[in-house]
Amino acid sequence: MNCSLDVIEAYLDEELDPDSIASVEDHLSGCRSCSETFTRFRAQKANIRSTAPYYTAPPQLQQAVRKALRQAAADHPQPAGGSPPWRWLAIAATVLLAVSVSWNVRPTQHPITETDPLPENIVSDHIRSLIGTHLLDVPSSDQHTVKPWFNGKLDFSPEVKDFASQGFPLIGGRLEYLMGRPVAALVYQRRQHIINVFTWPASAAKSERSFARNGYVALHWNRGSMTFWAVSDISSMELAQFESLYEK
C-alpha cells in the first residue's frame, strides 16, 4: 500500500471493511510518516470529542417545540383515513360543490373520499401535464414574457419569478382548469424534473400543507391574496427549498 491520507482517515473514522483495515494496520506498522499522521489525527479527533462544545438544546426549547407541534397538529390536522374534523368536511363540501357545478359528470374512478380532493387533483394535473403534449402554452424562461401572456386569459395577474440562478429555472407557463376555475400554471425545471406551480386568488384562510402520493409531493402555501400549490417528483426537501425561494 502507498501512503494515502484518505485511507488513513477512513481507517480513523472506522469506515473501512475488515480486509482494508488489516492492510492499513499492516502499512502503519511499517511506515513512520503515515503512522505519525495517523497519531496526529487520532489526537485531534479525541480532542474534538472530549473538548469541543456540544450544544445541547436548552430545556425551554424542548417545551417550545412540543407546544408548537401540538399547535400545528391542532391547526392543520392531516387525517389519513380517520374521521376528519368538521372544518375538513366543510372544505371538502365546498370543493365538491364547485366540482359538481363545473363538471356535470365527475369521473367515477376516483370515489369521493372523506378527505380534501384538492391535493389529489393537483397531483393528477401534474401527472397529466407530463404525459400529454400540453406542458407549456408559453415556453419561455423570461418572466417578462410569461407574465403578460396570461393577460386577458385570467381574471388575475400571477406573480412570475425565475430562479435559474438557484437551480430552478422557469421554463414557461400554461393555462389550467382546476377545481372549477381557470388558474395559472407556472412550470419550472429542476435537473430532469418538472415542477408545476398552480396559483390563483385565495379565499381560504392561511394554511400550509403538504401532500405526498405515489412519489409525488405537493406543497401548499399562501402569499398575500394568492394561493400556491407546487407539485413535483423531486424530494420534499428540495420542494421546500423551492418554496422558500418563492416566499422571499
Next chain:
Amino acid sequence: MFNFRDSPQTSKQRDGHHATGDACDDDTPFAEISGPMKTVTSPESRLRLFEELILPHLNSAHNLARWMTRNDQDAQDVVQESYLRAFRFFDSYRGGDGKAWLLEVVRNTCFTFQRREMRKSTGVVFDEAAHTPSVHQPNAEDALVEAGNREILRLCIASLPEPFREVLVMRELEEMSYRQIAEVVGVPPGTVMSRLSRARKRLEECAKSRNMESYR
C-alpha cells in the same frame, strides 16, 4: 484496493437504518423497520409518532444549528422552524434514520434563515473570529489553559468555512457515518470524505497558529 464497509453503522448512537429522507427516488413503500408509519390513522397518532421518532433528535438538531448559525438565539429559532417543517413533511418520511432525515431539514432551514437574515442586515456576515478575543496567557494555570484550549478549538471549528464545518460537526460531534452525512448534505460519500479531510487540515493549522496546548 480499499473497500468501505457496506453498513454505515459506526456509532453507538446509531438508531436505525440508512436515511431515505426523500419522498421520491425511493420506491420502496416503507423501509422494513417502519411498521408504525403504515398504521397512522389520526392526527393524534401522527403527532405521537412524530414525537416518538423525531423529537429525540432535538439535541442533535440544536447542536448542528448552533454550529451552523454560531448564535444561540438563531439556533433556537432554526430548530423550532425545522421541527415545524419536518412535521409538515412527516408524511414523506419513509422510516429509517430519523436523525439524518431531521438534520437535512435543519440544514436547509439554516440556509433559508441565513438568506433571510442577510437580507435584513444588508449582507453583513457575522465573523465570529473577529468578535472573539483570542488572548490567552501561555503560562496561566492548568484550568485556564484548558479553558483556553476549549475556546481555541471552538473558535477554530467555528471559523471553518461552512461546507467543512458542517461535515466535521456531524462526523465528530454527532458521530455520523460518511453515508449519513452524505444523505444530509446531498453529496456523494467521497465528497464528504474530502471535505472532512480538508476540515481536519485547516483545523490543525488554525490550532497550531493559535498555540494550542495539545498541538505543541
